[in-house]
């Protein structure tokens with residue numbers, strides 16, 4: 001698969017088979033995330049992989065009970081991953097130029113996408129989920145008080161269809177040498 005083919009293959013999967021996901025494969029996804037770039041190489045992330053069925057059910061129900069009324073499928077995912085924001089330790093010169101957590105959020109996004117792309121290469125489906133009550137999940141996972149779940153992932157073997165990507169055209173999102181509105 002070329003990189004473009006892999007990028008096309010990754011999609012948000014919201015239905016999964018009951019097939020168990022091997023820890024080895026999940027750790028390969030974490031290795032891909034580990035290789036993501038980060039400001040000052042701060043690597044402000046931790047991945048809490050939830051593959052214990054009872055805990056998946058508990059946390060999945062918490063995700064499903066979000067105010068937007070979406071993510072009901074989270075209860076049926078074989079694996080959930082909590083991407084936890086860690087304090088970004090920037091080099092002294094960079095400190096104070098922007099809030100540390102601004103770059104951290106960029107970094108967390110990069111690492112999360114590395115995870116999802118690696119999963120896609122392994123035939124695993126993922127869905128990034130931003131709609132959830134983070135306080136409830138922080139407590140369920142027993143996170144320290146100063147840590148927060150940034151984003152959740154559902155992971156499993158997809159049982160749904162492959163969709164055609166809905167994206168803005170390249171010429172609408174790109175221009176050379178000047179901004180075109």
Ligand SMILES: Cc1cc2nc3c(=O)[nH]c(=O)nc-3n(C[C@H](O)[C@H](O)[C@H](O)COP(=O)(O)O)c2cc1C
Pocket residue numbers: 010011012013014070071127128129130131132165
């Ligand atoms: C930060 C972020 C939060 C998201 N939150 C949710 C979510 O809570 N529930 C959901 O079903 N999809 C969620 N998505 C998935 C997007 O809807 C999806 O990536 C987008 O529609 C493009 O579709 P694709 O991923 O299949 O290419 C989220 C994606 C991102 C990047």
